[in-house]
Structures are given as C-alpha cells and as structure tokens.
Amino acid sequence: MTINEEGLLLANAIRSGDRSALAKGITLTESTLIEDRKRADNLLLEILPFSGKSHRIGVTGLPGSGKSTLIEQLGVKALDMGYKVAVLAVDPSSEKSRGSILGDKTRMTSLAVHPDAFIRPSPSGSSRTGIGNRTRECIYLCEAAGFDFLFVETVGVGQVELEVSEICDIVLLLLLPGAGDELQGMKRGSTESADLILVNKADGTTKSSAQITASDYQNALNLVSGLRTRAADVMSISALENLGTTEVLNKIIGLHQKQSNTGEIKTLRSKQCRNWLWRSIKEVIEESMLGGVSMLDIILKLEKDVTLGHITGRIAAQRFVDQYLKSVSEHKT
Ligand SMILES: Nc1nc2c(ncn2[C@@H]2O[C@H](COP(=O)(O)OP(=O)(O)OP(=O)(O)O)[C@@H](O)[C@H]2O)c(=O)[nH]1
Ligand SMILES: [Mg+2]
Structure with a gap:
C-alpha cells in the first residue's frame, strides 16, 4: 500500500466515525518521526475538505x-x-x-x-x-x-x-x-x-x-x-x-x-x-536547518561567539544561513 492509499484509507475510517482511526490519526500528527510526519501530511490532505x-x-x-x-x-x-x-x-x-x-x-x-x-x-x-x-x-x-x-x-x-x-x-x-x-x-x-x-x-x-x-x-x-x-x-x-x-x-x-x-x-x-503558513514556514525551516548534527554544532559555536560579545546576533545568523546553504549546495553536487 502506498503512503497516499494509506492516508485515504485512514481518512475514510475517520470520516465514518471510527474512534480508533481518529485516535491513530491524532497520534500520527503528534509524532516527531519524519516518516510519520509524511503520513500525517497525506492524511491531512484527505481530511482538509471535510x-x-x-x-x-x-x-x-x-x-x-x-x-x-x-x-x-x-x-x-x-x-x-x-x-x-x-x-x-x-x-x-x-x-x-x-x-x-x-x-x-x-x-x-x-x-x-x-x-x-x-x-x-x-x-x-x-x-x-x-x-x-x-x-x-x-x-x-x-x-x-x-x-x-x-x-x-x-x-x-x-x-x-x-x-x-x-x-x-x-x-x-x-x-x-x-x-x-x-x-x-x-x-x-x-x-x-x-x-x-x-x-x-x-x-x-x-x-x-x-x-x-x-x-x-x-x-x-x-x-x-x-x-x-x-x-x-x-x-x-x-x-x-x-x-x-x-x-x-x-x-x-x-x-x-x-x-x-x-x-x-x-x-x-x-x-x-x-x-499558520508563516508559523509553518518557520517550523519547517527550523526543522530542516537544525535537523543535522553538524548544523547544531555550528549553532552552538555561534551562540558562544554572540554570548561572549565577539559578534552580533545578526552576523551570527547570517553566517549560519551561509554555512547551511553551502552545505546544501555541496550535498547536491
Ligand atoms: N467551589 C468551586 N470549585 C470548583 C468550581 N469549578 C471547579 N472547581 C474545583 O476546582 C478544582 C479544579 O477544577 P478543574 O476543573 O480540574 O480545573 P482546571 O482549570 O481544569 O485545572 P487544570 O486542568 O489542572 O489546570 C476541582 O477541585 C474542582 O472541583 C466551582 O465553580 N466552584
Ligand atoms: Mg483541566
């Protein structure tokens, strides 16, 4: 079964009043696992019109x-x-x-x-x-x-x-x-x-x-x-x-x-x-940018620099974004 078919099936069960399907759907939306997030997003697409x-x-x-x-x-x-x-x-x-x-x-x-x-x-x-x-x-x-x-x-x-x-x-x-x-x-x-x-x-x-x-x-x-x-x-x-x-x-x-x-x-x-859109943009950007361990290391280093007064918060943020974009383009090539 594809992830889309699974979403449709669960959506239909929820719409028919199946309590355990509703509970399952809610659990899925609350999960922090990337795979579950995809499944939840598919489910929500089916649910939205209703x-x-x-x-x-x-x-x-x-x-x-x-x-x-x-x-x-x-x-x-x-x-x-x-x-x-x-x-x-x-x-x-x-x-x-x-x-x-x-x-x-x-x-x-x-x-x-x-x-x-x-x-x-x-x-x-x-x-x-x-x-x-x-x-x-x-x-x-x-x-x-x-x-x-x-x-x-x-x-x-x-x-x-x-x-x-x-x-x-x-x-x-x-x-x-x-x-x-x-x-x-x-x-x-x-x-x-x-x-x-x-x-x-x-x-x-x-x-x-x-x-x-x-x-x-x-x-x-x-x-x-x-x-x-x-x-x-x-x-x-x-x-x-x-x-x-x-x-x-x-x-x-x-x-x-x-x-x-x-x-x-x-x-x-x-x-x-x-x-909601703007909050989500922020959330998705944060999740994808901070998701990698190496990015977190960079952030911690920059945080230290800002705290010690070596650079401004704005400069640190710009450096972080630059490093992130660089790592994305390196990943692509
Ligand atoms: N005297 C009196 N007590 C009340 C009233 N409403 C609630 N209580 C009591 O206040 C206490 C807390 O009630 P809850 O309904 O659990 O309050 P809550 O705001 O949902 O609490 P949390 O979910 O823990 O934040 C309970 O002991 C209730 O019985 C009221 O109208 N009068
Ligand atoms: Mg309560």
Missing part, C-alpha cells in the same frame, strides 16, 4: 480555575442539544500533563463515557512551537470525524491565550475570585484575546468575591473598550454548581452564529490560516 464545520472554543485560565469542570457542564448541555462534542486538552508542559490527563478524565466523567463525546489529552511539551500547529491538525481530524463542538483546554494566561486564539473562533478565559490582576494577566493586556471572561467559583464562601472580581474586570474593560473592536463580556459563574453555564453556552452559540452571519468567521479563519 473540516471547518465546528464551533472551535478555546478555554484557558490558571491551573485549577475550573476549565475541565466547565467544559464537562457545557459539553453535556451541547450533547443534549444534539451536538457531537470533542475536547482536546493541551498542556504546554509535558511534565505536568500526566497529572492533568488524570484530572481531565475525573473532571469530565459524563463526557468520558458518552458515545457522542471524545476527549483527547494532547501533551505538546515536546513540540518547540507549543500549542499551535499540532492542535490545529487535531481540530481538523475531529471535525472530519463529525464533531461539531470542539473545546481546546489550555493551561495558562497570556501567551497561551493568544496562541489558542490562533486556532479557535471563540476564547473563554477563566479567572478565580479575588486573585490579583497581575497574576491573572489583566495588566499584561492578555485578556484582549478573550471573548468571554468568566470568574468561576461564584459559590459558597467565594460567591461575593467572584461577583466583585467580575464587576472589577467589567469596569476595567469598559475603560479600555474604546481601543478594542469588541469588548469581552464578563460573568461570574459556578461550574461546579452549574450556575450561569446555560447562559455561557447560549452566548457561545449566539456569538458563533453572529460570526457566521457577518462573515467574521471567514475573515478570522483566513487570518489564522495566513499566520
């Missing part, structure tokens, strides 16, 4: 802010509405991901056993580019498999949130009651990538503190909203007690509907695709 028809929802926030608990509640409601729900839990630090995988399974018990739901922990720590490209490919695979409500859970505030906004249509940011602005990213402007800011744990002893935090954020955002095209909504909710979650789901669906009607989603996804 992707794109889902609500892509990024859920970010500090560790323990309640992301998995919220996704479970929203996911169950979406299932009741007839959607097929997939959750991709991405942990930027591979070390921590083992714990999170366990946590995710126990926090999303209904989704874990539902026939129309799919949960896939996706550690991305080994990938130099972090969340972006691999997760995007997993989204495409899930969409081709018929999942039309996709949650991407990522730990963190700031850069992570920005990255998730590159692959999702809507970003939810979960905050904790009372935690400082600095900690939660407000002052760094990271809340700008969020469409919906949710102060979770508005229950029990933290109820009023959550409400105060939510109104503080709303006020702060109103102050800067003149600079933004669209200010994020802020709400206090309790994922644990399922309070405010129906409203959150309705907001997501309403926002998605609006994005589709106005053509905003097309513009957004086109922009994401352009960035």
Whole structure:
C-alpha cells in the first residue's frame, strides 16, 4: 500500500466515525518521526475538505480555575442539544500533563463515557512551537470525524491565550475570585484575546468575591473598550454548581452564529490560516536547518561567539544561513 492509499484509507475510517482511526490519526500528527510526519501530511490532505464545520472554543485560565469542570457542564448541555462534542486538552508542559490527563478524565466523567463525546489529552511539551500547529491538525481530524463542538483546554494566561486564539473562533478565559490582576494577566493586556471572561467559583464562601472580581474586570474593560473592536463580556459563574453555564453556552452559540452571519468567521479563519503558513514556514525551516548534527554544532559555536560579545546576533545568523546553504549546495553536487 502506498503512503497516499494509506492516508485515504485512514481518512475514510475517520470520516465514518471510527474512534480508533481518529485516535491513530491524532497520534500520527503528534509524532516527531519524519516518516510519520509524511503520513500525517497525506492524511491531512484527505481530511482538509471535510473540516471547518465546528464551533472551535478555546478555554484557558490558571491551573485549577475550573476549565475541565466547565467544559464537562457545557459539553453535556451541547450533547443534549444534539451536538457531537470533542475536547482536546493541551498542556504546554509535558511534565505536568500526566497529572492533568488524570484530572481531565475525573473532571469530565459524563463526557468520558458518552458515545457522542471524545476527549483527547494532547501533551505538546515536546513540540518547540507549543500549542499551535499540532492542535490545529487535531481540530481538523475531529471535525472530519463529525464533531461539531470542539473545546481546546489550555493551561495558562497570556501567551497561551493568544496562541489558542490562533486556532479557535471563540476564547473563554477563566479567572478565580479575588486573585490579583497581575497574576491573572489583566495588566499584561492578555485578556484582549478573550471573548468571554468568566470568574468561576461564584459559590459558597467565594460567591461575593467572584461577583466583585467580575464587576472589577467589567469596569476595567469598559475603560479600555474604546481601543478594542469588541469588548469581552464578563460573568461570574459556578461550574461546579452549574450556575450561569446555560447562559455561557447560549452566548457561545449566539456569538458563533453572529460570526457566521457577518462573515467574521471567514475573515478570522483566513487570518489564522495566513499566520499558520508563516508559523509553518518557520517550523519547517527550523526543522530542516537544525535537523543535522553538524548544523547544531555550528549553532552552538555561534551562540558562544554572540554570548561572549565577539559578534552580533545578526552576523551570527547570517553566517549560519551561509554555512547551511553551502552545505546544501555541496550535498547536491
Ligand atoms: N467551589 C468551586 N470549585 C470548583 C468550581 N469549578 C471547579 N472547581 C474545583 O476546582 C478544582 C479544579 O477544577 P478543574 O476543573 O480540574 O480545573 P482546571 O482549570 O481544569 O485545572 P487544570 O486542568 O489542572 O489546570 C476541582 O477541585 C474542582 O472541583 C466551582 O465553580 N466552584
Ligand atoms: Mg483541566
């Protein structure tokens, strides 16, 4: 069987709803082996025409802010509405991901056993580019498999949130009651990538503190909203007690509907695709240039020269590229 035939076969199995084929496809896209990469690329070519028809929802926030608990509640409601729900839990630090995988399974018990739901922990720590490209490919695979409500859970505030906004249509940011602005990213402007800011744990002893935090954020955002095209909504909710979650789901669906009607989603996804290309160019160049051991030796030597102040970073980079091109042309002749 050729690599193209294999890709087509796996793509057909994924499209028919075969779970193990989907899991196999995702594993293939995550592999760092060159041979697997080729197989994954072939598979993705077959999959691409059948992707794109889902609500892509990024859920970010500090560790323990309640992301998995919220996704479970929203996911169950979406299932009741007839959607097929997939959750991709991405942990930027591979070390921590083992714990999170366990946590995710126990926090999303209904989704874990539902026939129309799919949960896939996706550690991305080994990938130099972090969340972006691999997760995007997993989204495409899930969409081709018929999942039309996709949650991407990522730990963190700031850069992570920005990255998730590159692959999702809507970003939810979960905050904790009372935690400082600095900690939660407000002052760094990271809340700008969020469409919906949710102060979770508005229950029990933290109820009023959550409400105060939510109104503080709303006020702060109103102050800067003149600079933004669209200010994020802020709400206090309790994922644990399922309070405010129906409203959150309705907001997501309403926002998605609006994005589709106005053509905003097309513009957004086109922009994401352009960035995807540039990220990929960088990734492929880096992989092919730094792949060889001899190139790595050169880099280490240049790194030392720059660190010691012997040459500038720019000169070192130019020398590196020159050496690389020279080795490529020598290889050809
Ligand atoms: N009181 C209260 N506790 C909550 C709420 N939501 C989640 N929790 C608790 O907070 C803890 C963390 O919840 P998770 O849903 O695992 O949080 P997470 O953001 O997914 O955590 P990581 O994946 O480890 O970053 C658990 O003990 C939950 O039961 C809430 O609305 N109220
Ligand atoms: Mg979690």
